Amino acid sequence: MIYFDYRFMEVARPIIEHEQYQQMKKIKHHDESVYDHSVKVAFYAYQIAYKHNMDWKATIRGALLHDFFLYKFNKSLSLKIIPDSIKHAIVHPIIAFYNANKYFDLNEKEENIIKAHMFPFGFPKSKEAWIVSYVDKYIATFEYASNFKKMVYKRKHPVYNI
Numbered sequence: 167m168i169y170f171d172y173r174f175m176e177v178a179r180p181i182i183e184h185e186q187y188q189q190m191k192k193i194k195h196h197d198e199s200v201y202d203h204s205v206k207v208a209f210y211a212y213q214i215a216y217k218h219n220m221d222w223k224a225t226i227r228g229a230l231l232h233d234f235f236l237y238k239f240n241k242s243l244s245l246k247i248i249p250d251s252i253k254h255a256i257v258h259p260i261i262a263f264y265n266a267n268k269y270f271d272l273n274e275k276e277e278n279i280i281k282a283h284m285f286p287f288g289f290p291k292s293k294e295a296w297i298v299s300y301v302d303k304y305i306a307t308f309e310y311a312s313n314f315k316k317m318v319y320k321r322k323h324p325v326y327n328i
């Protein structure tokens with residue numbers, strides 16, 4: 167469905183077909199790859215932005231690049247003053263922006279969509295940035311739940327761990 171929406175694809179194609187962006191297919195995130203997660207967030211955020219007459223092009227571009235961090239985040243179980251997951255939550259929007267800015271020309275709104283998507287660790291300055299932050303959390307919740315279900319299933323059925 168996503169890849170058949172010509173309006174979405176016209177804006178998304180130059181980003182998702184970029185060699186560096188394709189690298190995100192190899193990085194697992196929640197229950198799938200960062201690539202799949204980002205395209206999904208961009209598509210749902212775009213649908214809301216388009217329906218409400220907002221800047222849907224900036225919404226697509228900002229959302230596609232919101233997690234453009236290109237490394238595998240590993241949670242450490244060791245006790246630390248600041249847990250790794252909090253550090254990741256604070257730092258990855260900045261890294262995503264750094265990478266995005268290196269390969270693509272971003273406007274101010276797109277920059278803020280990326281940097282502020284982890285609200286309250288950043289502050290969205292536009293309706294579009296609020297939408298992306300909300301859609302990202304909404305989708306991540308389902309991805310976490312799906313990943314958790316799979317983990318429980320594997321524990322109960324170790325034979326499938328092969």
Ligand SMILES: [Fe+2]
Nearest residue numbers: 232233258283
């Ligand atoms: Fe993120």
Ligand SMILES: [Fe+2]
Nearest residue numbers: 203232233302
């Ligand atoms: Fe995300």
